[in-house]
Amino acid sequence: MERRRLGRTGIAVPVIGTGTRRGFDVKDRRGLSRCTDLAGEAIDQGAELFDTSPMYGEAERVLARSLGERRDRALVATKVWARTRAVGEAQIEQALADFGRVDLYFVHNLLAFRDHKPLLDSLVERGRAGAVGGSHYLPSGIPEVRDLVAEGAIAAAEVPYHPLAKDAEAELFPEAAANDAGIVVMQPFGGGRLLENPPSEGALARLRPFGIETWPQAILKWILSDPRVCAVIPGTSKREHLRENAAAGGPPWLDDDERAYIADLAAQCVR
Ligand SMILES: NC(=O)c1ccc[n+]([C@@H]2O[C@H](COP(=O)([O-])OP(=O)(O)OC[C@H]3O[C@@H](n4cnc5c(N)ncnc54)[C@H](OP(=O)(O)O)[C@@H]3O)[C@@H](O)[C@H]2O)c1
Numbered sequence: 001m002e003r004r005r006l007g008r009t010g011i012a013v014p015v016i017g018t019g020t021r022r023g024f025d026v027k028d029r030r031g032l033s034r035c036t037d038l039a040g041e042a043i044d045q046g047a048e049l050f051d052t053s054p055m056y057g058e059a060e061r062v063l064a065r066s067l068g069e070r071r072d073r074a075l076v077a078t079k080v081w082a083r084t085r086a087v088g089e090a091q092i093e094q095a096l097a098d099f100g101r102v103d104l105y106f107v108h109n110l111l112a113f114r115d116h117k118p119l120l121d122s123l124v125e126r127g128r129a130g131a132v133g134g135s136h137y138l139p140s141g142i143p144e145v146r147d148l149v150a151e152g153a154i155a156a157a158e159v160p161y162h163p164l165a166k167d168a169e170a171e172l173f174p175e176a177a178a179n180d181a182g183i184v185v186m187q188p189f190g191g192g193r194l195l196e197n198p199p200s201e202g203a204l205a206r207l208r209p210f211g212i213e214t215w216p217q218a219i220l221k222w223i224l225s226d227p228r229v230c231a232v233i234p235g236t237s238k239r240e241h242l243r244e245n246a247a248a249g250g251p252p253w254l255d256d257d258e259r260a261y262i263a264d265l266a267a268q269c270v271r
Helices: 029-045 059-073 085-099 113-125 139-151 167-171 173-178 190-195 201-210 215-224 239-246 256-269
Strands: 003-005 012-014 049-051 075-080 104-107 132-135 156-160 182-186
Touching: 029 059, 029 239, 049 182, 059 075, 059 085, 075 085, 085 113, 104 113, 104 156, 113 132, 132 139, 132 182, 139 156, 139 167, 139 173, 167 173, 173 182, 190 215, 190 256, 201 215, 201 256, 215 239, 215 256
Parallel strands: 049 075, 075 104, 104 132, 132 156, 156 182
Antiparallel strands: 003 012
16 A cells, blocks of 8 residues: 655555545444454555544444554544534544544534634644644535645645546645645545446456556546545445455556546446
């Protein structure tokens, strides 16, 4: 698994991480056992950058329990998602109790960003967090993320980016590069939409020299072939999908022609 430096945070992140939004939102013992296996597989595959949030139901707590004593072998990105400072403080206290330390602390959808920022900065100063970032899941939120990057208020940004959602490329990536902010890509498969009608094996044959065997791998390689992207965090509930995704985390990266070819295939997938 290739690792990239997450901008000025200095954190060396695996290019493929693990999203927890749906896969880790479980309530029963069976679900917890599956997540424990999934977390172990992610660590074994080198995809140990876990992304979670108090917005994802049980996922944040389940991730903490799934990691257990393996916490030190993982990088944890979580978020504060609260309209008020008081609710945010309670969330942060809980996350620190669960994880001990948070490697990347995002403000989810930049909700009440200025209210949460002083506490997050103080966590970084005290070594309880590695860096402060901002996330937004909507293209319309990207300008606000960009402005915070330009101001130097966040060292990392988490946004969507795939062949059919390219707003971040022009609106955020140049500013992130200029300010040495790291980019983490969420929802690489459009929440699963891009995988519903995958291209035929024949259509993928041309991509084999790039180490691509499957359509999810083609999309992940498309995203990571922009060197300004530091990591992508696909969500999955299945070990075999996690392994398949992790296998896309290394060179050779794609050239412009192959990226254009994949973008055409993606457009056909959702017609
Ligand atoms: N900050 C924010 O506002 C925000 C918002 C959304 C998401 N996120 C983060 O981004 C992560 C990823 O987003 P997401 O989970 O919503 O969407 P996603 O990664 O675009 O897609 C997830 C879907 O793809 C499927 N999948 C994954 N790998 C596959 C494979 N190799 N083959 C076939 N199907 C595959 C999963 O199904 P299976 O379970 O069957 O594998 C799941 O249905 C989240 O988990 C979360 O950590 C952040």
